[in-house]
Amino acid sequence: MARNFAGIDFGTTRLRAAEVDANRQSPTILSHGSVPVPEGLISHGTVTDIDATVELLRELWSTSDIGTKNVRVGMGSTTVLIRDLVVPKSSRQRMKEALPFHVADKLPFPVDEAILDFLPVAQVEADASTVNGLLVAARAVDVHANVEAVSRAGLHVESVDVVPFATARLVAHNNVGEGGLALVDIGATATTMTVLIGGVPRFVRIVPTGGQAITERLAADLGVDLQRAELLKVRIGMTHQPASTPEKVAVDSVIHAAHELIESVRSTLQFFMNANRGITVASIRLLGGGSQLLGLKEALTAATDLPATFARPFGKLTFGPRVDEAHARAHTAEYAVALGLALRGNE
Ligand SMILES: Nc1ncnc2c1ncn2[C@@H]1O[C@H](COP(=O)(O)OP(=O)(O)OP(=O)(O)O)[C@@H](O)[C@H]1O
Ligand SMILES: [Mg+2]
Structure with missing residues (x-):
């Protein structure tokens, strides 16, 4: 039986899909593709305009050579909540059934x-009475919106997964070290931070900020539209040496906004380390278009x-014949x- 699956990433700026053949010894990338997302269709990882997203999905499938209709859908919305939870030990099914009682007062919805x-x-002693883990809570309405768009585009939803666990799975292939690793995906409207210990996610935060906030700030400071601000931001980044007063205003604006983003990442990682004294985070791995801002990597360091x-993240994957x-x-x-x-399911 063919076991090819395509993962769908509902990004704010692009809808992306990649198809993997998981039958082989080493998973093989068969195809991938993306289409730009017009503003307002997808926000913070959630489909907000289902009809238009159905059309986009059809366009993506017809313009890429993705062959499968079996898809795995990502949820990366800022309303997805992932928190530490300790529950009485029992079967996986029982623990899951008891979750509403444990978490009713912990959710923002x-x-x-x-x-x-x-x-x-965490590994638990055989005779321990509790299990440490991560609670994952998503708003059903957000999950249903993404799933409905996919189903109406004629695709079969095989599973729904939270985005930070998906990226962690891929990066862990490559980076399973002793120390903790913080994976930071800076998108347009969301920044997702995942701390991996020995390749296993231990902490996740999704905050509603990203590269777009820098563009918006620049547009407001210079009084220009978002398209111009975007081009300028990509060109000057945080490191450009200004040759005129207007250029200095622009560079200062980008630096200021980028530092707000960096501070949000720094304080989140600090929070994790303060709460988990025995665990050290040894390095940061960056993902997402927002991390491409010139000088950001160094400023974050x-x-x-x-x-x-x-x-x-492509470490152990191989490439199929259709992939350049x-x-x-x-x-x-x-x-x-x-x-x-x-x-x-292939890890
Ligand atoms: N070279 C670059 N320099 C600076 N910023 C960049 C660069 N390339 C992309 N970006 C920024 O990256 C952001 C888009 O990143 P990405 O494609 O990862 O987002 P997304 O997945 O569509 O959105 P999200 O994950 O927030 O839903 C935009 O804000 C864009 O301005
Ligand atoms: Mg993204």
């Missing part, structure tokens, strides 16, 4: 509007005192979410 899951994380490098390997490698980080989703 009513528990009967939530889809809940529990992921045990300086602010956190942790070496930040770009993630190379050089092109795929050049776009590695862009497809990390879609690939990580497609790989589910």
Whole structure:
């Protein structure tokens, strides 16, 4: 039986999909593709305009050579909540059934509007009476919107997974070290931070900020439209040496907004380390278009005192005959979410 799956990443700026053949010894990338997302269709990882997204999905399937209709859908919305939880030890099914009672007072939305899951994380003694893990809670209405768009586009939803676990799965292939690794995906409207210990996610935060906030700030400070601000931001980044007063205003604006983003990452990682004294985070791996801002990697390293490098998530994957390997490698980080989703069940 064919076991090819495509993962779908609902990005704010692009809809991306990647198809993986999981039959082989080493998972093989068969195809990938993306289409730009017009503003307002997808926000913070959630489909907000289902009809238009159905059309986009059809366009993506007809313009790429993705062959499968079996898809794994990602949820990366900022309303997805992933928190530490300790529950009495019992079967996985029982623990899951008991979740609403454990978490009713911990959610920012009513528990009967939530889809809940529990992921045990820490090794427990055989005679321990409790299990440490991560609670995953998503708003059902958000999950249903993404699933409905996919189903109406004629695709079969095989599974729904939270985006940080999907990327962690892919990066862990490559980076299972002793120390903790913080995976930071800076998108347009969401920044997702995942701390992996020995390749296992131990902490996740999704905050509603990203590269778009820098563009918006620049547009407001210069009084220009968002398209111009976007081009200028990409050109000057945080490191450009200004040759005129207007250029200095622009560079200062980008630096200021980028530092707000960096501070949000720094304080989140600091929070995790303060709460988990025995665990050290040794380095940062960056994903997402927002991390491409010139000078951001270095500024993040300086602010956190942790070496930040770009993630190379294609480590052990091989490339099928239809994939242009050089092109795929050049776009590695862009497809990390879609690939990580497609790989589910294959780790
Ligand atoms: N070279 C670059 N320099 C600076 N910023 C960049 C660069 N390339 C992309 N970006 C920024 O990256 C952001 C888009 O990143 P990405 O494609 O990862 O987002 P997304 O997945 O569509 O959105 P999200 O994950 O927030 O839903 C935009 O804000 C864009 O301005
Ligand atoms: Mg993204």
